[in-house]
Amino acid sequence: xxxxxxxxxxxxxxxxxxxxxxxxxxxxGHQNDKIVALTADLAGSTKIGRxxxxxxxxxxxxxxxxxxxxxxxxxxxxxGLLPVVSTFAAFAALRCAExxxxxxxxxxxxxxxxATHSGTSFGQAGxxxxxxxxxxxxxxxAGMTVIAPADAYETAAxxxxxxxxxxxxYIRIGRSFEAPLHKSIDDFDFEIGKAIKLREGTxxxxxxxxxxxxxAIAAAExxxxxxxxxxxxxxxxxxxxxxxxxMEAVMDTRRIITVEDHNVYSGMGSAVADVIAASGxxxxxxxxxxQDEFSIVGYPDDLLHYYKMDEDGIAEAIQEVMKMxxxxxxxxxxxV
Amino acid sequence: MALKPAELKKLKETALRIxxxxxxxxxxxxxxxxxxxxxxxxxxxxxxxxxxxxDPKKPxxxxxxxxxxxxxxxxxxxxxILGDLGFFDQEELLDFNKTxxxxxxxxxxxxxxxxxxSTGSLxxxxxxxxxxxxxxxxxxxxxxTYCILGDGELHxxxxxxxxxxxxxxxxxxxxxxxxxxxxxxxxxxxxxxALEPLREKWEAFGWRVVEIDGHDFNQICDAIDQSHxxxxxxxxxxxxxxxxxxxxxxxxxxxxxxxxxxxxxxxDALASIRKGK
Numbered sequence: 001x002x003x004x005x006x007x008x009x010x011x012x013x014x015x016x017x018x019x020x021x022x023x024x025x026x027x028x029g030h031q032n033d034k035i036v037a038l039t040a041d042l043a044g045s046t047k048i049g050r051x052x053x054x055x056x057x058x059x060x061x062x063x064x065x066x067x068x069x070x071x072x073x074x075x076x077x078x079x080g081l082l083p084v085v086s087t088f089a090a091f092a093a094l095r096c097a098e099x100x101x102x103x104x105x106x107x108x109x110x111x112x113x114x115a116t117h118s119g120t121s122f123g124q125a126g127x128x129x130x131x132x133x134x135x136x137x138x139x140x141x142a143g144m145t146v147i148a149p150a151d152a153y154e155t156a157a158x159x160x161x162x163x164x165x166x167x168x169x170y171i172r173i174g175r176s177f178e179a180p181l182h183k184s185i186d187d188f189d190f191e192i193g194k195a196i197k198l199r200e201g202t203x204x205x206x207x208x209x210x211x212x213x214x215x216a217i218a219a220a221e222x223x224x225x226x227x228x229x230x231x232x233x234x235x236x237x238x239x240x241x242x243x244x245x246x247m248e249a250v251m252d253t254r255r256i257i258t259v260e261d262h263n264v265y266s267g268m269g270s271a272v273a274d275v276i277a278a279s280g281x282x283x284x285x286x287x288x289x290x291q292d293e294f295s296i297v298g299y300p301d302d303l304l305h306y307y308k309m310d311e312d313g314i315a316e317a318i319q320e321v322m323k324m325x326x327x328x329x330x331x332x333x334x335x336v
Numbered sequence: 337m338a339l340k341p342a343e344l345k346k347l348k349e350t351a352l353r354i355x356x357x358x359x360x361x362x363x364x365x366x367x368x369x370x371x372x373x374x375x376x377x378x379x380x381x382x383x384x385x386x387x388x389x390x391d392p393k394k395p396x397x398x399x400x401x402x403x404x405x406x407x408x409x410x411x412x413x414x415x416x417i418l419g420d421l422g423f424f425d426q427e428e429l430l431d432f433n434k435t436x437x438x439x440x441x442x443x444x445x446x447x448x449x450x451x452x453x454s455t456g457s458l459x460x461x462x463x464x465x466x467x468x469x470x471x472x473x474x475x476x477x478x479x480x481t482y483c484i485l486g487d488g489e490l491h492x493x494x495x496x497x498x499x500x501x502x503x504x505x506x507x508x509x510x511x512x513x514x515x516x517x518x519x520x521x522x523x524x525x526x527x528x529x530a531l532e533p534l535r536e537k538w539e540a541f542g543w544r545v546v547e548i549d550g551h552d553f554n555q556i557c558d559a560i561d562q563s564h565x566x567x568x569x570x571x572x573x574x575x576x577x578x579x580x581x582x583x584x585x586x587x588x589x590x591x592x593x594x595x596x597x598x599x600x601x602x603x604d605a606l607a608s609i610r611k612g613k
Contacts, residue, residue, distance in 0.1 A: 036474070058474070060505070068463045068497035075467020078452065079475065080398075083467075099494070102457050103464060107445050 012152040017173040020152035022050030034082040040066045046086035046116045066096040073111045074103035089118035093134035105141045113170045119261030120295045120303040121174035130295045136266030138170040139239045145169045146239040150213035151181040157190035176300045195245040201231030205249035212259040219314035246275045250283045257286045264289040351381045355582045357416040359605045365432035367596035373413030375517040375577040382556045392422040395449040402452045406461020407486030411443040423450035458489035462498035469510035481510040488520030502570040503542025511563040517579035543572045550575030584608045
């Protein structure tokens with residue numbers, strides 16, 4: 001790894017994404033003394049507090065004052081420090097959005113925002129603590145890199161990669177004990193902006209991000225038993241987007257389903273739609289996620305099911321999209 | 337300690353020249369935040385021409401003092417000083433506000449040499465200054481951070497988040513100055529949303545506060561000297577100023593927050609500035 005930063009993931013089977021993040025950040029903190037950590041009274045919840053244990057002098061809890069936190073991080077970055085900021089996604093992306101834009105992106109400050117409890121992953125907390133708008137907000141900020149890792153291993157890889165990347169980065173992770181997608185940290189190559197092709201397929205492509213990737217794999221396996229060949233892309237980086245992987249899917253399968261724990265307006269699916277529309281190539285696109293509504297309260301897995309972002313919902317969408325055909329007749333009703 | 341007569345004279349002459357330039361740029365650019373630029377001028381002249389360790393030929397010098405104009409609409413006054421010091425050619429200010437110009441009303445750190453942070457959206461600068469000051473302290477750097485706040489921006493919550501954190505984190509390698517010109521866009525701050533008792537508010541937030549006449553160089557320089565010696569609390573200079581200071585027909589008038597000048601008005605303004613010499 002560049003700059004000699006090394007890290008290991010001990011036990012992703014039994015640690016949450018956030019716990020792995022806190023652990024890896026602390027390991028990296030031992031190797032780079034420029035790393036400083038900031039939070040807004042969520043040291044324990046976001047697990048950035050793990051860093052505080054080893055580096056009390058490089059840890060800043062600003063209290064429940066996210067706007068101030070983003071400004072301080074910007075100022076610190078301007079002096080050559082490498083600030084890592086953590087709070088819940090709802091607060092990082094919405095409460096202090098203008099401070100992220102003006103203090104960090106507009107001034108191109110090297111700040112990493114690790115937003116936990118994203119999407120509906122903190123389902124029981126209620127809608128104030130869900131965040132199904134952050135991909136839209138963050139992707140609209142010029143210069144911002146936006147990443148949504150699928151599991152704890154990817155989170156570790158994303159955090160490490162972001163610290164070696166110069167510029168603002170937003171990483172959205174979940175809260176709960178998401179099952180690991182990968183078998184180990186050596187199971188995949190992580191590169192910012194490069195989708196991971198988890199399954200080959202020629203009939204249809206499911207592009208998933210964050211905690212919906214696991215369900216996409218399960219749905220693909222279900223469909224395979226019915227004779228369908230389903231490609232699965234783990235689109236962990238929403239910006240910059242992997243145009244090549246998306247266009248390969250368009251050309252090979254002509255049917256695409258996107259899945260995100262986010263409003264389907266302006267999220268990952270919309271980013272994929274931009275790529276497809278600009279190419280001029282015909283392709284059907286079904287966007288799974290929240291259909292422009294505020295999420296209900298519930299257990300995180302139940303909410304994935306309720307909003308058809310789990311294996312059942314994705315499998316159902318695969319069947320529906322496969323019914324659309326490309327016949328050379330005059331009937332446009334069933335055409336792609 | 338009182339300034340030596342020669343030094344005082346030089347600072348006053350510089351302030352006069354800067355005020356003239358602000359008026360000239362306001363004329364050429366079609367409009368600027370002239371009132372607030374004039375109220376902050378004496379404080380900024382003291383900082384830039386007496387205290388701050390900077391090198392206009394090396395704008396990114398790591399050891400330089402940092403300056404954050406949190407009231408970013410004072411950018412026209414900041415730009416004029418940076419040009420006067422030689423960070424860039426003062427002639428470049430003829431493009432101020434023009435399409436494609438590096439100079440807009442609110443200065444951009446990535447485009448204008450000598451600007452340490454892009455400000456303009458109010459309530460941001462103090463947090464950034466605190467981050468810089470902590471960054472210096474953590475890395476054992478001796479440079480100092482200066483921050484000028486407007487009084488209108490004190491209406492907003494982020495300033496008080498920052499004020500609280502500066503005392504909590506014991507940020508003493510920073511000097512903060514409020515340009516208390518009493519006016520925001522819509523009128524007197526006390527009519528729009530009362531700020532007083534302002535001194536007591538800052539003291540209650542854990543700051544050392546010194547109140548001065550923000551147009552008296554002896555008081556300005558004395559207060560800045562004091563701030564450098566402070567080792568316990570963040571240091572605030574509450575500088576009472578006059579919006580539009582130096583141009584008689586602009587003084588204390590809210591209509592001069594943002595305004596343009598025609599040639600006659602410019603000449604009247606320049607004459608007024610010179611009269612006050």
